Amino acid sequence: MVFIIGIIVSFIIYVLIGVVLSKTIKSSEDYYVSGRSGTTLMITGTLVASFLSTVSFMGEAGFSYEGYAIPLLILVIFNASGYIFGVFLFGRYLRRSKSLTVPEYFGNRFQSKKVRMVAAITTVLGIAAYLVAVTQGASLLLAEIFKIPYAMALVVMWIVYASFTILSGAKGVMVNDTIMFFIFSIAAYISFPFIIKSTGGFPNAIINAANHVGKPDMFSWHGVTGPSAYMGTPAETIIWAIILGLVWGSVVAISPWQSSRYLMAKNEHVAIRSGVWATISIFTIYLFLHISMTTVNNIKSDIAPTEKVFIWTAMNLVPTWLGVIIVSGIMAAALSSCATFLQLIGNSVARDILEQSRKKHYTDKQLLQVSRLSMIVVSIVILLVGLWQPPSVMWIGYFAATLFAASWGPVAFSSVYSKTVTKEGAFWSIIVGFLGVLLGEAVGLVVALPVYLNPVIIGVILGGTALVIGSRFGVITEEERAYQAKLLERPIEENEAKEMSITRKYPAYLMVSGVVIIAITFAFYYWPLSLS
Numbered sequence: 001m002v003f004i005i006g007i008i009v010s011f012i013i014y015v016l017i018g019v020v021l022s023k024t025i026k027s028s029e030d031y032y033v034s035g036r037s038g039t040t041l042m043i044t045g046t047l048v049a050s051f052l053s054t055v056s057f058m059g060e061a062g063f064s065y066e067g068y069a070i071p072l073l074i075l076v077i078f079n080a081s082g083y084i085f086g087v088f089l090f091g092r093y094l095r096r097s098k099s100l101t102v103p104e105y106f107g108n109r110f111q112s113k114k115v116r117m118v119a120a121i122t123t124v125l126g127i128a129a130y131l132v133a134v135t136q137g138a139s140l141l142l143a144e145i146f147k148i149p150y151a152m153a154l155v156v157m158w159i160v161y162a163s164f165t166i167l168s169g170a171k172g173v174m175v176n177d178t179i180m181f182f183i184f185s186i187a188a189y190i191s192f193p194f195i196i197k198s199t200g201g202f203p204n205a206i207i208n209a210a211n212h213v214g215k216p217d218m219f220s221w222h223g224v225t226g227p228s229a230y231m232g233t234p235a236e237t238i239i240w241a242i243i244l245g246l247v248w249g250s251v252v253a254i255s256p257w258q259s260s261r262y263l264m265a266k267n268e269h270v271a272i273r274s275g276v277w278a279t280i281s282i283f284t285i286y287l288f289l290h291i292s293m294t295t296v297n298n299i300k301s302d303i304a305p306t307e308k309v310f311i312w313t314a315m316n317l318v319p320t321w322l323g324v325i326i327v328s329g330i331m332a333a334a335l336s337s338c339a340t341f342l343q344l345i346g347n348s349v350a351r352d353i354l355e356q357s358r359k360k361h362y363t364d365k366q367l368l369q370v371s372r373l374s375m376i377v378v379s380i381v382i383l384l385v386g387l388w389q390p391p392s393v394m395w396i397g398y399f400a401a402t403l404f405a406a407s408w409g410p411v412a413f414s415s416v417y418s419k420t421v422t423k424e425g426a427f428w429s430i431i432v433g434f435l436g437v438l439l440g441e442a443v444g445l446v447v448a449l450p451v452y453l454n455p456v457i458i459g460v461i462l463g464g465t466a467l468v469i470g471s472r473f474g475v476i477t478e479e480e481r482a483y484q485a486k487l488l489e490r491p492i493e494e495n496e497a498k499e500m501s502i503t504r505k506y507p508a509y510l511m512v513s514g515v516v517i518i519a520i521t522f523a524f525y526y527w528p529l530s531l532s
Helices: 002-022 028-036 040-051 054-097 102-109 113-146 150-198 204-210 234-254 256-264 268-298 306-316 320-357 364-388 393-407 409-417 423-446 455-470 478-487 496-503 506-531
Strands: none
Touching: 002 113, 002 150, 002 320, 028 150, 028 256, 028 320, 028 364, 040 150, 040 256, 040 268, 040 320, 054 102, 054 113, 054 234, 054 256, 054 268, 054 306, 054 320, 054 409, 054 478, 102 113, 102 256, 102 320, 102 409, 102 478, 113 150, 113 256, 113 306, 113 320, 113 364, 113 393, 113 423, 150 204, 150 268, 150 306, 150 320, 150 364, 204 268, 204 506, 234 256, 234 393, 234 409, 234 455, 256 268, 256 320, 268 306, 268 496, 268 506, 306 320, 320 364, 393 409, 393 423, 393 455, 409 423, 409 455, 409 478, 423 455
């Protein structure tokens, strides 16, 4: 009962925040990018919260429980680095554009409505698939805790995240994301010592998991081996981790639900600092969470489906008060991603698709109305798809996210640095990259593709080729050159000297965090395994 009360209270708080903040929405800039008022804490919170979801706390937690924590942590090394590369190579320039949506940025950069339109369509399709996966994961959790049918849980989830997102837009999403960020961070960090204690104590919990008879090599660099292994040979597993890590690093760097967070930053310094803190946060959360999930095998090795492992842990291995925080944290991670995805889809439908296709410029009031209406319609469609499509939290999420690495990656970075890319190249790169991933997935259903021909690799190669070939056609206009040149001009803040002195400390913070993470890894991984 206490778990139910905790979730209900958190739901009420999130909705009330949306109601209160809705009264502060005065313009489309407030609704779309929170008036560009985000602080370092808030942008960090919304970056991490919109990234972590049921895919992380359920799908990937189950993956580690199955015996693949180390390949997943290797993946995260590349993955989390995407924040650093993303903010420096794309995010801060996106912030300089002062666009309201990422497709709007692409349209302005290439002075092309068709580039903006195709970017918006891929945004809607790709994020909608991810939103379905995250909503389903949260609904499975809600159904498990409340002991209600999955369909009923799905409707409850829909009502909660749709209400505060539709009411308050980016303002509500950013404030709630920050609160949710603290909740699931606490859940990951504080649960670690309790789980280790419950599964054998330190260092026995690590040693016993490493020598688990039913899942051999759980703590090896390649994960589980033997008859139960499904990731292929050790070499294939590590190649998979590196490839997906690089892909997800690109997703973190340029995907709309990550890069759009920088549009809400107060200034460029805030964007850069947030990227650094997000990197540190992702590294540490994953390290604590996935090592602890592996040790749960010492107590129970047959949890099914494995996506429920963190939920089972919250209800069986830790004190009740901490279990409530864990369950609320998983729910918070799901809600934050749902809200961000719904906001982005609704914004793109209203501003980048409807407004552009009708060739009519909405007034600020009209844009707010159309945006809210778009979110209502989109959320209902997502609800219906969630009821029809069987849940597959991790793999649908992975598929949807990687679409952007292929379709947006080459265009995003070249839009900042290349002086030869044309609107034709950008247009076809987005389309071909997107279709290339779908083609790869379709082929994979018929023929087992080698790990180095992951569908996203096919999409990236085809998208990059289309960018090069397409850019041989068309002429780069003076407007495009002027817009790109403006992007490359570093803005000077009123208190630039003070801001810069703070930002210059962040490389040191990053290096210190690296040393701390290495020390933690040595203490809780290398040293115990040396004793086994």
